[in-house]
Amino acid sequence: MHIIIPARYASTRLPGKPLVDIAGKPLVQHVYERARRCGAQSVIIATDDDRIRQKAEGFGAQVCMTSVQHRSGTERVAEAIKKSGIGDDEIVVNLQGDEPLMPPSLIKQVAQALAATPDAVVATACHGIHDHAEFINPNVVKVVVDEKGHALYFSRAPIPWPRDAMARNEKPFQQARRHIGIYAYRAGFVHRYVTWSSCPLEEVEQLEQLRVLWHGERIVVHETVESPGPGVDTPEDLERIQKYFT
Numbered sequence: 001m002h003i004i005i006p007a008r009y010a011s012t013r014l015p016g017k018p019l020v021d022i023a024g025k026p027l028v029q030h031v032y033e034r035a036r037r038c039g040a041q042s043v044i045i046a047t048d049d050d051r052i053r054q055k056a057e058g059f060g061a062q063v064c065m066t067s068v069q070h071r072s073g074t075e076r077v078a079e080a081i082k083k084s085g086i087g088d089d090e091i092v093v094n095l096q097g098d099e100p101l102m103p104p105s106l107i108k109q110v111a112q113a114l115a116a117t118p119d120a121v122v123a124t125a126c127h128g129i130h131d132h133a134e135f136i137n138p139n140v141v142k143v144v145v146d147e148k149g150h151a152l153y154f155s156r157a158p159i160p161w162p163r164d165a166m167a168r169n170e171k172p173f174q175q176a177r178r179h180i181g182i183y184a185y186r187a188g189f190v191h192r193y194v195t196w197s198s199c200p201l202e203e204v205e206q207l208e209q210l211r212v213l214w215h216g217e218r219i220v221v222h223e224t225v226e227s228p229g230p231g232v233d234t235p236e237d238l239e240r241i242q243k244y245f246t
Helices: 027-036 050-058 073-084 104-115 132-136 163-167 187-193 200-205 210-214 235-244
Strands: 002-007 042-047 062-065 091-094 122-128 142-145 151-155 177-186 219-223
Touching: 002 027, 002 073, 027 042, 027 050, 027 104, 042 050, 042 073, 050 062, 062 073, 073 091, 073 187, 091 104, 091 187, 104 122, 104 177, 104 219, 122 142, 142 177, 142 219, 151 210, 151 219, 177 187, 177 219, 200 210
Parallel strands: 002 042, 002 091, 042 062, 122 219
Antiparallel strands: 091 177, 122 177, 142 151
């Protein structure tokens, strides 16, 4: 298993996000240190910015410089895979650079789920939803799976829609699962994925993983009871995370 952490400086909502200070360390260092606890063959920070490179090399990380033209973290991961010489059959985990509370155990579980599912090209994770506000929140991505744990669909809408439960004013989210944005791929698949243009469903939902399903490939979803802490997307998120570490 290899772990690649895409880290882009030009975040729209929080510029310079990988380098924001949390308890005396940059955000990306917290993510890197969690990744290092997984026993991965390599942990690589893939970035397009020299400021991030300098800081990451300063705390001992392996860094791969990538193009500023990438439209997504997956494209950045694909370039890092190629430059690092990772074989097509090897498993690569795309660990977002704004997830300082991602459990190392979950990172390993997602990689293991892919290794154990030869008919899947991607593995990801989910956990149960137990709150109505979370169920109807469009910023919370939901996933529905089949009996083997393969993803059927991802959506920002509340799915599956509990018709009868809603009519009886009961808890409507008993079968709902929140998608956790961590991915494991076979390296060769990533090179195929980035040659595909975005699909209509992806553009409607603004969910990149729908491109995989659109092309008829399978995503296996590991369900965990260990919910990761919040990521960092906004200044408000950063303030919450900073309080967590104090």
